[in-house]
Amino acid sequence: MRKKREAAEPVVSASERLLFGGPLRYDMGWNQHADAFLALTFRAMLTRLPGMLSSSLRLARQADARAARVVLAAEAGRGVAQAVSLLAVNNALGKLLTGPDIEQRLRAATPALVVMAVVTLVAALLRAASVYATGRLEPKVERVATELYLERAANVELAAIEDHAFHKLLDTAQYGARSARHMIGYSTRVINAMISLVAAAGVLTVLHPALLPLLVTMTLPSAWSALTNARRRYESFHTWVQHARAGQLISGLLTEPAAAPEIRVHGVGPFLLRHFRSMSETAEAEQARLSRLAARTGLIAAAWTGLATLATYATLGALLLAGAMALAVAGTAVIAIRTGAASLDTLVLEINQLHEEALFVGDLQRLYAAAAERAIPAGGEPLPEDPQEIRFENVTFSYPHDEPPAGPEQHPTGDHAAAPPASVPHPTGEAAPREHPLGDSASQEHPTGRPPSGTAPRPALDNVTLTLPLGRIIALVGENGSGKTTLVKLLAGLYTPDRGRILWDGVDAARADRRLLAERIAMVAQDFKRWPFTARVNVAVGRSTAPMTEERLAASIAEAGAEDVVADLPRGLDTLLARNFSGGHELSGGQWQRLGIARAAYRRGSILIVDEPTAALDARAELEVFEKIRALAGGGQTVVLITHRLASVRHADLVHVLEQGRLVESGTPEELLSRGGVYAELYSLQAQQFTARVPAPKPA
Numbered sequence: 001m002r003k004k005r006e007a008a009e010p011v012v013s014a015s016e017r018l019l020f021g022g023p024l025r026y027d028m029g030w031n032q033h034a035d036a037f038l039a040l041t042f043r044a045m046l047t048r049l050p051g052m053l054s055s056s057l058r059l060a061r062q063a064d065a066r067a068a069r070v071v072l073a074a075e076a077g078r079g080v081a082q083a084v085s086l087l088a089v090n091n092a093l094g095k096l097l098t099g100p101d102i103e104q105r106l107r108a109a110t111p112a113l114v115v116m117a118v119v120t121l122v123a124a125l126l127r128a129a130s131v132y133a134t135g136r137l138e139p140k141v142e143r144v145a146t147e148l149y150l151e152r153a154a155n156v157e158l159a160a161i162e163d164h165a166f167h168k169l170l171d172t173a174q175y176g177a178r179s180a181r182h183m184i185g186y187s188t189r190v191i192n193a194m195i196s197l198v199a200a201a202g203v204l205t206v207l208h209p210a211l212l213p214l215l216v217t218m219t220l221p222s223a224w225s226a227l228t229n230a231r232r233r234y235e236s237f238h239t240w241v242q243h244a245r246a247g248q249l250i251s252g253l254l255t256e257p258a259a260a261p262e263i264r265v266h267g268v269g270p271f272l273l274r275h276f277r278s279m280s281e282t283a284e285a286e287q288a289r290l291s292r293l294a295a296r297t298g299l300i301a302a303a304w305t306g307l308a309t310l311a312t313y314a315t316l317g318a319l320l321l322a323g324a325m326a327l328a329v330a331g332t333a334v335i336a337i338r339t340g341a342a343s344l345d346t347l348v349l350e351i352n353q354l355h356e357e358a359l360f361v362g363d364l365q366r367l368y369a370a371a372a373e374r375a376i377p378a379g380g381e382p383l384p385e386d387p388q389e390i391r392f393e394n395v396t397f398s399y400p401h402d403e404p405p406a407g408p409e410q411h412p413t414g415d416h417a418a419a420p421p422a423s424v425p426h427p428t429g430e431a432a433p434r435e436h437p438l439g440d441s442a443s444q445e446h447p448t449g450r451p452p453s454g455t456a457p458r459p460a461l462d463n464v465t466l467t468l469p470l471g472r473i474i475a476l477v478g479e480n481g482s483g484k485t486t487l488v489k490l491l492a493g494l495y496t497p498d499r500g501r502i503l504w505d506g507v508d509a510a511r512a513d514r515r516l517l518a519e520r521i522a523m524v525a526q527d528f529k530r531w532p533f534t535a536r537v538n539v540a541v542g543r544s545t546a547p548m549t550e551e552r553l554a555a556s557i558a559e560a561g562a563e564d565v566v567a568d569l570p571r572g573l574d575t576l577l578a579r580n581f582s583g584g585h586e587l588s589g590g591q592w593q594r595l596g597i598a599r600a601a602y603r604r605g606s607i608l609i610v611d612e613p614t615a616a617l618d619a620r621a622e623l624e625v626f627e628k629i630r631a632l633a634g635g636g637q638t639v640v641l642i643t644h645r646l647a648s649v650r651h652a653d654l655v656h657v658l659e660q661g662r663l664v665e666s667g668t669p670e671e672l673l674s675r676g677g678v679y680a681e682l683y684s685l686q687a688q689q690f691t692a693r694v695p696a697p698k699p700a
């Protein structure tokens, strides 16, 4: 077993080592989790059957209780109909094979034949009812499961979304809703097959006790074959899902607009394509390996079934020859064995499928549990109505990081030019949907799951104590990576401090109602979301709970100085801001930035956080935007401004200077300039850029 598992381990290719510094893995523990499922025996699966059926039933009842009842009743009825039909066959055969003349025998068999006809009709009606109700039920089950998935995913802490293990669970669990849908069909077929198998086995036992083991022997090989192949597919899927992300990442990079200029000017295309091909070839090799193994297993199972069938009919023949069984009974036995074998075959296959789907539903249920654990806490203390200040008291915060892998992994069979597949098939045969592997949140991840260096990184904020007086403009200044963005994320309640407290006039934000806290914050993050919606929605999404009025939209757009941006749009506010869709329009970075500020203005939060608001603006627009921001503060709003443009900071009421996660200076811009510290140094560095003398042209 161990050896087989190792064979499915993907190769760490030269491509992966070069591009990602090793295997592109998010969480090593996940595969071990899957192993626990894969170690299940068929017996254990049978033991789990009641649990799986009841979980399907629960989902079905939640989605549409009436349709669930119809399916259950129809399937139970069909099973009973099959049993009755078998008994009628037995009766008819008995009558047909014994008696003086054929006419009398036919007459005697007529009631049984009529019963058979009626039962067939009833079974057909029940099947139609079941098909209809299942068809109604399945999409509803998928919707309910998907809604739960999305709702919980949207409600977890930001730290959970940035946690690689949780993100991996999110990734894998996305298949759970589809599987929950499939489980409904499999469950109905399992229930149906179980009832008809019990009927066939009952009849066989009555006819001759030796026939029952023969029935089992005949069906076991296909059960084994189906089970083995399903496990291989699931195992392969779990191992390769990581590598699929690497392939998707490259294909996404090759086509995304942000990378397009460099791909063309620096000629990165052929380089990425070469690695994509190399990764895809390894994926193809993995698919070929699975097919080869499936073919071999199928062949062994077919030979075994052939031998078992031969033994069954030889036993029947021997019983007939020895006079231990009447011809009529042998005839019924043949039909019962065929029906029973078909039911057992169906049962094994469907239980196996059910189990396979249940693994994915299990992923989904684990996600539900993990998401509930990491959900943003509901409720809490109210914040002061009109606080005077927010105080950071000895706040320390580190981003969670994964343990680095022990070393570069080697495939036991040696290194091939290996690569992840572009898409991994869902174990049930469906291709995993291709999605852009680098979502907005992913852009901050370290995809190899390692911290930048081998040692634990320094805290992003280290024992920071500072005050943010409300109703003022407060600027956060410092070099790249000094912790400014982290500080405002803590202020907005996106993270909670590892140590220390954030006090809103004495109320600890950690105990406060996080939703109420968020209500007060409007944020224009550095990488704020450019929603693929209309310009109108891109502004109004700042407060999606408020009625979307033209007045509020117009006022916010004016406050952000974004009137020209909107006026230039082909359909004004109704222009779709996503170029990859028909009628979509692309904005420049600066235009987006103005819309982002309009969105924050639309939110009307009492604390406005602006992180690098002018990075993409030209000099004139920059001045304008700072004017607008100052005007906002004039209306009593608190502005927390992060910027590297120190000239713009001179209007701030208070400046906090951060360095390597620590607060190094605080004061008004004038105080800091006269103090001659870090701020003064940074300021003079920037000022020098403008005052440096341009060498005078030499006289002719």
Ligand SMILES: Nc1ncnc2c1ncn2[C@@H]1O[C@H](COP(=O)(O)OP(=O)(O)OP(=O)(O)O)[C@@H](O)[C@H]1O
Binding pocket: 162, 399, 400, 444, 460, 478, 479, 480, 481, 482, 483, 484, 485, 486, 487
């Ligand atoms: N999501 C994250 N996961 C892990 N580490 C992070 C994350 N975001 C920031 N960091 C790290 O935390 C430290 C502080 O980063 P932060 O973004 O707060 O700095 P900053 O002062 O805003 O920098 P910049 O001026 O470049 O925007 C840096 O070392 C950074 O690498």
